[in-house]
Amino acid sequence: MESKRSWFNRGALRLDLHNSWPIWAGYTLFWLVAANFMATSTYTLREPALEMARFWENCTGLSVFFVTPIYGCMVAAWLLRGLYHSRSALAIHALPVQRRQLFAAHLISGTVFLAIPTLVMAVYGLVRFLPGQSDLTQGLVAMGQSLGATWMMYLWCLGFALLCGMLTGQLWVAVGFFFTFNFLAVGLAVMVSDLCRKFLPGYASGGGLMEAAGWFSPWYNVGMTVSHYQGTLNGAGLLTGYALAGLVCMAAAYLLYRKRPLERAAELVIYRPLRVVLRWGVGLCSALFGSSFLQLLLGSTSSPVRIFVLMTVCAWVGLLATRMLELKSFRVLNLRLTGEFGGMALVLALFMVALNTGGLGYVTRVPNPDKVDHIDLSLYNQAYYGPVAGSDLELTLTDRQQMEELIQWHREYSQLLLQNADYPDEKYNGVVQSTEAAAYGTRSGWAEEYHYNSMMIRYQYPNGGSMVRNYTVVTTRQGVGDPNDPDHQLAQVLSRVDIPAILESWAPYSQIYQMQEGVSYDAGSRNRAFMEALAQDLREGNWQYSFLEDPAFRDQEAQITLNIDYSLPESRGLVQGNGFDVILSEEYTPRAWELYTQYYQ
Amino acid sequence: MIQVKNLTKNFDGFKALDHLDLHVPKGAVYGLVGPNGSGKSTVIRHILGSYIPDSGTVEVAGQPVWENPAVKAIMGNIPDDFYFPISADMNEMKKHYQSFYSSFDQERFEKLASIFTSIDRNKPLRSFSKGMQKQAAFWLVMSCRPQVLVLDEPVDGLDPVMRRQVWSVLLSDVAENGTTVLVSSHNLRELEDVCDHVGILYKGRMLLERSLDELQNNIVKVQMALAPGRELAPLPEGFQLLHQSVLGRVHTLIIRGEQQALEAALAAQEPVVLDLLPLSLEEIFIYELGGQDDGIKEILV
Numbered sequence: 072m073e074s075k076r077s078w079f080n081r082g083a084l085r086l087d088l089h090n091s092w093p094i095w096a097g098y099t100l101f102w103l104v105a106a107n108f109m110a111t112s113t114y115t116l117r118e119p120a121l122e123m124a125r126f127w128e129n130c131t132g133l134s135v136f137f138v139t140p141i142y143g144c145m146v147a148a149w150l151l152r153g154l155y156h157s158r159s160a161l162a163i164h165a166l167p168v169q170r171r172q173l174f175a176a177h178l179i180s181g182t183v184f185l186a187i188p189t190l191v192m193a194v195y196g197l198v199r200f201l202p203g204q205s206d207l208t209q210g211l212v213a214m215g216q217s218l219g220a221t222w223m224m225y226l227w228c229l230g231f232a233l234l235c236g237m238l239t240g241q242l243w244v245a246v247g248f249f250f251t252f253n254f255l256a257v258g259l260a261v262m263v264s265d266l267c268r269k270f271l272p273g274y275a276s277g278g279g280l281m282e283a284a285g286w287f288s289p290w291y292n293v294g295m296t297v298s299h300y301q302g303t304l305n306g307a308g309l310l311t312g313y314a315l316a317g318l319v320c321m322a323a324a325y326l327l328y329r330k331r332p333l334e335r336a337a338e339l340v341i342y343r344p345l346r347v348v349l350r351w352g353v354g355l356c357s358a359l360f361g362s363s364f365l366q367l368l369l370g371s372t373s374s375p376v377r378i379f380v381l382m383t384v385c386a387w388v389g390l391l392a393t394r395m396l397e398l399k400s401f402r403v404l405n406l407r408l409t410g411e412f413g414g415m416a417l418v419l420a421l422f423m424v425a426l427n428t429g430g431l432g433y434v435t436r437v438p439n440p441d442k443v444d445h446i447d448l449s450l451y452n453q454a455y456y457g458p459v460a461g462s463d464l465e466l467t468l469t470d471r472q473q474m475e476e477l478i479q480w481h482r483e484y485s486q487l488l489l490q491n492a493d494y495p496d497e498k499y500n501g502v503v504q505s506t507e508a509a510a511y512g513t514r515s516g517w518a519e520e521y522h523y524n525s526m527m528i529r530y531q532y533p534n535g536g537s538m539v540r541n542y543t544v545v546t547t548r549q550g551v552g553d554p555n556d557p558d559h560q561l562a563q564v565l566s567r568v569d570i571p572a573i574l575e576s577w578a579p580y581s582q583i584y585q586m587q588e589g590v591s592y593d594a595g596s597r598n599r600a601f602m603e604a605l606a607q608d609l610r611e612g613n614w615q616y617s618f619l620e621d622p623a624f625r626d627q628e629a630q631i632t633l634n635i636d637y638s639l640p641e642s643r644g645l646v647q648g649n650g651f652d653v654i655l656s657e658e659y660t661p662r663a664w665e666l667y668t669q670y671y672q
Numbered sequence: 673m674i675q676v677k678n679l680t681k682n683f684d685g686f687k688a689l690d691h692l693d694l695h696v697p698k699g700a701v702y703g704l705v706g707p708n709g710s711g712k713s714t715v716i717r718h719i720l721g722s723y724i725p726d727s728g729t730v731e732v733a734g735q736p737v738w739e740n741p742a743v744k745a746i747m748g749n750i751p752d753d754f755y756f757p758i759s760a761d762m763n764e765m766k767k768h769y770q771s772f773y774s775s776f777d778q779e780r781f782e783k784l785a786s787i788f789t790s791i792d793r794n795k796p797l798r799s800f801s802k803g804m805q806k807q808a809a810f811w812l813v814m815s816c817r818p819q820v821l822v823l824d825e826p827v828d829g830l831d832p833v834m835r836r837q838v839w840s841v842l843l844s845d846v847a848e849n850g851t852t853v854l855v856s857s858h859n860l861r862e863l864e865d866v867c868d869h870v871g872i873l874y875k876g877r878m879l880l881e882r883s884l885d886e887l888q889n890n891i892v893k894v895q896m897a898l899a900p901g902r903e904l905a906p907l908p909e910g911f912q913l914l915h916q917s918v919l920g921r922v923h924t925l926i927i928r929g930e931q932q933a934l935e936a937a938l939a940a941q942e943p944v945v946l947d948l949l950p951l952s953l954e955e956i957f958i959y960e961l962g963g964q965d966d967g968i969k970e971i972l973v
Contacts, residue, residue, distance in 0.1 A: 082771035162755035165720040167744035
């Protein structure tokens, strides 16, 4: 087995396995205790015939989201422990063994460390649940799924932790890298989105940025995606992807190991080019996280200069701290670091200037009508009180003329936003104060001043791509009927939308289901009948559409809001809330109320 | 047996080894000496195959050492600070070494036990003193019957009796098996007793590398007194004056050059007294470096 080209070395494997029993024995013990607890929990006992399946489904959650990532990191740290001290690193590498053999021994040991607990758990599961299982197949399938998910997560975590371990010369830094990099991308994406939202009117997080951030935040992503319930393991593809990525990480770790300079044991970063990456990475992360934290402490007004100053100071602290850790000294200030300080300040200044001047065309970017397949509009009224409170609307525009009108409005609106960067903020702040006053003061407060709405426009392209913008559209009493007011213009555009036709094109069940909030009911035939009746009413003109510009404001006519989400029957009166907490009442929406009572009561 | 050619190593811009050449003949006991920070440990770590050279080659028994288990298998190594895994005792270490070294000699291991009697085989080695750990290291390494031994401060921490015993075992191995030994130490008096070759390292370069006999013949301490009114004449070509001091009429000179020719040249000045004395390795080290190192120059003054 041990030829000249062999990857196997008996001595190296022996060295890895020697005294390693506390690692896997502790892990096994934990699982046996946890499993025993889960097995006797009331939840599993509710379905005695499927106890085994439910047991393994419970195990999956605990394993994949919590225990396996920690264990994978621990195993990697244990296997690489010899690399972090000069004495041990030199001693091990002076032995007659190649690095590839040492690395292969790490991988074999890592596999053994999970294989033993897995085996013990499988035996435990069988012995515990086998008697009395009427549906053994389901139990065995669940066991296979659970153990498979654990192994896939383990492969990812072990591989990634080995890679992190290869980048640094300190054990705790390796562990720190593992935990940080598993969540960093999504944290950064949230921070950047938060900043963009402050300075880029219409900015929509999500889409590509958040999706990529999710993929690069594996532990977080798995936690959000994977579930094991009633025989179905959701997110198996994702786990497989990460398992493969784990194998790639192992290969990368090996390539790094081949050239690892042992003289740098105990250094913060082993490979010199990565030092700059780490310094700047920590600096930029400090800028984003630190400035957000300080803004919270100091009270946040979105002054770009203030944010720039906070970001720069935090970035410098991050740079300085990293340099100190690199050199293990407090005396690190020199010409080079001063230059890096200047460079960092310049980068942040450019970033803030770019944000403050429309994000390199982001604010005013509106697609040409001929490039758009259709437009999805989601409008949410967020007023607490009043006849339009909580009225939400989701539309899909396919009519070319309607789309052109909306795009034209969007162009003008975005230009206005760019010219007056304070436009949404100023109004928004006013609205918040006003609505709060209304909520805690007189009920008529809503009608005197403002109400505000959030709007999402999604341009869907024929190739499947999309462009999304989110706006806070503030409707003022003064602006109603003013042809120069952009909100009024939007209302005009929307008023021309053929609502009944759109309503008919909806899939009623899914729409109702999507728009309900925290209320669960069957999307059964009564819903369909209700929607059809509603559509019929709209076709016959029994109702008038009013969303942003409510006729009730002007002439006291009866008005209807498209409250497609119907609340629980108890919610008859005015209920304080926002968003989807829709008011359906006899007083304000008599026709809808009539329909509702007809079909639901 | 050990050939290092043009070896260069930088540590973050600091040149630890600068085009270093080193040659250890088979069966030689080679003393590697040099001031602190001269690069001795760095060379040794290259020879052991732990460090990757920036440039140059390191060969043992005609083969490169880096990632070559076949070569490493004939080498034994005792660093200044030997590494024992957590909780490993002597029996466990023996098993580790047996699994790495096919040449591990169980019989010899048991035979050496009679020398290292103070080591409890069942106690964790990390709980031992530095001297005891060094004994354990010797016991293990010598049991592997290495053809090449690389030692860094090998007897540092050992008591005088154990020092003598360790050197005795080591030298008998050299005599019986032709083992090649490269030893780095600051204890030059001890090295002088055991080495037959010496290399002096200074700032990552090999200052000189010779057999000890050759070295001692090449540098000589001269004490001569001249007749009243006579001045010391300049040395002829081919001799290098490393150090000179005068006390009354007595001149003390450290001169590099061929001893017999030097004696003849000095005799030509008709001194009243002329003595040529051999230098110890320590003196050679100090006078050789005296020309390089300002700190040592001051000591000599």
